[in-house]
Structures are given as C-alpha cells and as structure tokens.
Amino acid sequence: MATMKNKIPCSADRLGLLDPQMIKAVVEISAFQIGHQYLSENRVRIVEADDAQISSAVIGNSGLYEQTIRLKDGHLISKCSCTLPEEPICRHCIAVLLEYHRWSQPRQSRKSKDTPRDVKATTQPEPQSNGNGAPTMGQSSSADVKLSEVMVFVEWLQPAIKAIEQAQSMPLPPPIAPGEVSNWIQTIRNLEDRRRDSEEVQLKLESDMRDREAYVARLSQQLQASTAEAKTAQATSQALQQELATYKVALSKVAELSGEVSRYDGQLKSMAQDFSSKGNQLDRLAGSCKQVAEALNAITKQTAPR
Numbered sequence: 001m002a003t004m005k006n007k008i009p010c011s012a013d014r015l016g017l018l019d020p021q022m023i024k025a026v027v028e029i030s031a032f033q034i035g036h037q038y039l040s041e042n043r044v045r046i047v048e049a050d051d052a053q054i055s056s057a058v059i060g061n062s063g064l065y066e067q068t069i070r071l072k073d074g075h076l077i078s079k080c081s082c083t084l085p086e087e088p089i090c091r092h093c094i095a096v097l098l099e100y101h102r103w104s105q106p107r108q109s110r111k112s113k114d115t116p117r118d119v120k121a122t123t124q125p126e127p128q129s130n131g132n133g134a135p136t137m138g139q140s141s142s143a144d145v146k147l148s149e150v151m152v153f154v155e156w157l158q159p160a161i162k163a164i165e166q167a168q169s170m171p172l173p174p175p176i177a178p179g180e181v182s183n184w185i186q187t188i189r190n191l192e193d194r195r196r197d198s199e200e201v202q203l204k205l206e207s208d209m210r211d212r213e214a215y216v217a218r219l220s221q222q223l224q225a226s227t228a229e230a231k232t233a234q235a236t237s238q239a240l241q242q243e244l245a246t247y248k249v250a251l252s253k254v255a256e257l258s259g260e261v262s263r264y265d266g267q268l269k270s271m272a273q274d275f276s277s278k279g280n281q282l283d284r285l286a287g288s289c290k291q292v293a294e295a296l297n298a299i300t301k302q303t304a305p306r
C-alpha cells in the first residue's frame with residue numbers, strides 16, 4: 001500500500017477547529033472540490049476520532065482508502081492509502097476533515113448552549129463501546145429519531161444488505177450519535193455477527209463429520225486387512241490338520257509293524273527253546289554213544305591176539 005505522508009504547519013489545537021475556509025486556503029482547489037463532493041455524497045466513514053486524531057475510510061472512485069490524520073506539535077500530519085499526487089493533502093483527507101468539522105460543529109454549539117462548561121471538555125468526543133468493540137463517537141443525548149439520521153441509515157442499509165447477501169463484510173457504520181438510529185444499525189450488525197458465528201459452527205460440524213467419515217473408512221480398511229489375515233490363518237490351520245492326519249496314518253502303520261515284530265519274536269523264542277531241548281536229547285544220545293564205544297573197546301582188548 002502506497003502511503004502518502006504530509007505535514008502542514010497548523011496553528012489550531014483541535015482538529016474540530018479546522019473549518020472549510022481554512023482547509024480550502026491551503027490545499028489544491030480541484031482536490032478541495034472533489035473532497036467536498038465526496039462529503040456531500042456521504043462517502044466518508046469516520047472509524048474513530050478525537051480532537052487530536054482521526055481514523056477514517058473514504059469510498060473513492062476506485063475503491064476504499066484509509067486515512068489517519070493527526071494534530072501533533074503544531075503540525076497537521078496526514079496519511080492516506082491512495083497514491084494521488086495531490087499536495088499537501090489528498091481529496092480523501094480533505095473530505096475527512098470537512099466531515100469531522102461538520103460533525104463536531106453543531107454538537108459544540110448545542111453543548112455550549114446547554115451547559116456552559118469548559119469548551120475543551122465538551123468538544124472532546126468520548127469514544128464509547130457499542131458492544132462491538134468499536135467505539136462510537138459522541139454522547140447519548142435524546143432518544144429522538146432525526147430524519148437526517150434515518151436518511152443516513154437508509155443509505156447505509158443498501159450496501160449493508162448487499163454485503164449480507166454476498167457474504168462480505170458489512171460497511172462501516174455511518175458517523176451518527178448514539179441513539180435510536182445507531183441502535184438499529186448495531187442490531188443489524190449484531191444479527192450479522194450472530195449469523196457468521198452460526199456459519200462457523202456449521203463449518204466446524206461439517207469438518208468434524210468429515211474427520212469421522214475418514215476414521216470409519218480407516219477402521220473398515222483395518223477390518224478388511226484383519227479378515228484377510230484371518231483367512232490366511234484358517235488356510236494354514238487346515239494344511240496343518242491334513243499333515244497331522246497323514247502322521248496319524250503313518251503312526252498306526254508303525255504300531256501294526258511293531259505288533260508283527262513282537263509276534264516274530266515269540267516264534268523265534270519258541271524255536272530257540274525247541275533247539276535247546278533237542279540239544280539236550282543230542283547230549284544224552286552222545287553220552288549213550290560214548291558208553292557203547294567204551295564197551296566195544298573193552299571187548300576188543302579182551303579178544304585181541306596175544
């Protein structure tokens with residue numbers, strides 16, 4: 001944002017004292033005329049102001065420009081977000097000074113008529129919180145509804161409704177004193193704030209819903225993975241059972257074989273017993289044979305030739 005900063009020596013000690021003639025005397029005449037036109041077209045919005053400083057916005061020909069105007073050490077210091085080369089201050093700042101003068105003037109005279117107090121104190125605008133954080137200017141006076149304020153309200157209402165329809169931020173409230181009309185404006189702004197809040201709540205709910213959907217999707221993915229794992233495990237267990245059945249068959253064959261082996265063993269034992277009894281008989285037979293041989297031998301000796 002290009003900023004233009006200008007410093008003009010200024011003898012006034014309050015911004016409200018700068019009247020249109022004083023302003024006209026120090027600025028470019030064309031800039032003054034355009035600034036005056038902006039004022040009459042109600043394009044100036046004073047955001048915050050006291051006698052030493054004004055924050056404002058002006059609807060220019062190609063957008064909204066923001067200004068800060070200060071009175072400091074005998075100088076009027078102005079800044080505007082426009083890039084116009086107008087010297088020493090631009091049309092927007094001129095429009096703001098004219099608006100501030102117009103706004104502070106009738107109040108000043110009315111106040112000084114009602115209560116003859118210190119002028120400085122009565123002309124000092126007292127920023128008040130209007131419930132929206134933004135201070136409004138002026139003080140509560142009567143609850144009367146002024147026609148001029150109603151006109152300003154109606155003028156403000158049109159862009160406000162447009163902004164609501166297009167979901168954009170609302171225009172700044174017009175600089176009118178607290179009262180019935182400013183309450184209307186505040187009510188509309190509060191309603192719009194509430195609508196925005198509920199929109200935020202809805203967006204939050206929608207985002208929560210999306211989070212939950214994503215969570216459910218993750219869970220069902222995990223479930224699918226687990227199901228696949230379970231199927232694999234089932235297949236493995238079936239293969240193991242088959243293997244086990246095969247082993248059981250093999251084992252029963254082994255048992256059968258070992259039965260046969262023990263039967264053969266029995267047969268072998270009885271054969272061995274047979275053999276040993278036959279051995280005894282042979283022993284006895286051999287003993288008999290020996291006796292016969294000895295008898296024969298004796299007979300042979302007796303009958304041998306001498």
Ligand SMILES: [Zn+2]
Binds near residue numbers: 081083084090091093
């Ligand atoms: Zn400007």
